Amino acid sequence: MRQLIALPLALLAASSAFAQDIPPDKVIHYRQGVYTMIGWNFGPMGAMVKGAVPFDAAEFAKRAERVAWLAQQVEEGFPPGSDTGATTDAKPAIWEDFADFQAKLADLKRESQALATTAKGSDEAATKAQFMKVAGTCKACHDLYRAD
Amino acid sequence: MRQLIALPLALLAASSAFAQDIPPDKVIHYRQGVYTMIGWNFGPMGAMVKGAVPFDAAEFAKRAERVAWLAQQVEEGFPPGSDTGATTDAKPAIWEDFADFQAKLADLKRESQALATTAKGSDEAATKAQFMKVAGTCKACHDLYRAD
Numbered sequence: 001m002r003q004l005i006a007l008p009l010a011l012l013a014a015s016s017a018f019a020q021d022i023p024p025d026k027v028i029h030y031r032q033g034v035y036t037m038i039g040w041n042f043g044p045m046g047a048m049v050k051g052a053v054p055f056d057a058a059e060f061a062k063r064a065e066r067v068a069w070l071a072q073q074v075e076e077g078f079p080p081g082s083d084t085g086a087t088t089d090a091k092p093a094i095w096e097d098f099a100d101f102q103a104k105l106a107d108l109k110r111e112s113q114a115l116a117t118t119a120k121g122s123d124e125a126a127t128k129a130q131f132m133k134v135a136g137t138c139k140a141c142h143d144l145y146r147a148d
Numbered sequence: 149m150r151q152l153i154a155l156p157l158a159l160l161a162a163s164s165a166f167a168q169d170i171p172p173d174k175v176i177h178y179r180q181g182v183y184t185m186i187g188w189n190f191g192p193m194g195a196m197v198k199g200a201v202p203f204d205a206a207e208f209a210k211r212a213e214r215v216a217w218l219a220q221q222v223e224e225g226f227p228p229g230s231d232t233g234a235t236t237d238a239k240p241a242i243w244e245d246f247a248d249f250q251a252k253l254a255d256l257k258r259e260s261q262a263l264a265t266t267a268k269g270s271d272e273a274a275t276k277a278q279f280m281k282v283a284g285t286c287k288a289c290h291d292l293y294r295a296d
Contacts, residue, residue: 026188033184037221040178043170069217073185 024085031077031090034070041066046135049128060127061119067134068116071109075102089147104141111137172233179225179238182218189214194283197276208275209267215282216264219257223250237295252289259285 022030041063047053048060078101083092094101115130170178189211195201196208226249231240242249263278 022191029184030188033181033188036177036181037185040174040181066221073214 024082027077027079027082028086028088028090031074031082032088034073034077038067038070038074041070042135042138045131049131055124057119057122057124057127061116064112064116064119064127064131068109068112071105071112074108075105091145091147094145101141101145104137104145107137107140108134170227172230175225175227175230176234176236176238179222179230180236182221182225186215186218186222189218190283190286193279197279203272205267205270205272205275209264212260212264212267212275212279216257216260219253219260222256223253239293239295242293249289249293252285252293255285255288256282 044053045060045063045067048055078090078094078098080095082088083090083095111130111134115127115134118130119127121127192201193208193211193215196203226238226242226246228243230236231238231243259278259282263275263282266278267275269275
């Protein structure tokens with residue numbers, strides 16, 4: 001009987017990433033690392049969009065590519081049980097409606113990928129407009145799910 | 149005269165990344181984020197190499213690809229002046245012989261790229277052997293440049 005119960009649990013664990021087995025503090029530090037890298041690359045693009053520094057298409061495209069890549073790595077930093085374990089700005093509401101959180105992450109992934117694509121072209125205005133769309137996906141999630 | 153001096157400095161700043169203008173604590177948190185992400189992806193590969201978990205070729209290849217990508221992002225986390233500013237394990241020796249540090253990072257980039265390539269194939273033994281080579285490049289740098 002115990003084996004019959006254990007099997008589905010093992011399959012579930014295998015399909016929902018290894019993060020389940022990692023101590024919550026490590027998971028929290030991981031996701032903070034991803035966000036730190038996103039912010040590091042987002043900052044220079046923001047400075048260009050605001051006009052604080054001259055627009056540099058190659059530099060912008062490089063940063064946009066990185067953010068699109070990093071956006072794919074966020075979700076595995078939010079396994080169940082990682083709401084506590086280290087200092088975290090992640091609100092418990094994330095795990096109360098995880099499907100909504102995932103939808104917001106999907107927005108980030110989609111719009112940041114679109115930015116990476118647009119930034120490879122030569123339409124500076126379109127690139128800047130798309131950047132604002134990505135920034136909107138960040139804000140939409142932070143407003144609901146990040147403590148300040 | 150001042151303009152003649154200023155121009156090369158401006159060009160130098162542009163060519164050596166924007167990191168120079170960022171407060172040292174942010175730079176330090178950035179590089180710690182990169183290393184955290186590397187460790188997060190390195191861990192599951194290590195567990196497979198040690199046999200602590202079954203070898204999963206697709207999972208291994210995914211992690212190897214990520215580490216190869218992340219290895220490219222390390223160096224901009226070590227601009228001059230970022231030896232202090234927040235708690236850091238980076239030893240001042242890094243900036244005393246930066247060319248040697250760069251050479252060790254080049255080893256990491258080369259061997260982790262080779263791992264990403266090998267891991268896409270079907271030679272599990274070769275993949276595990278190449279993983280050990282990558283681990284060796286980590287250790288070579290940590291032994292000299294990381295305080296424990």
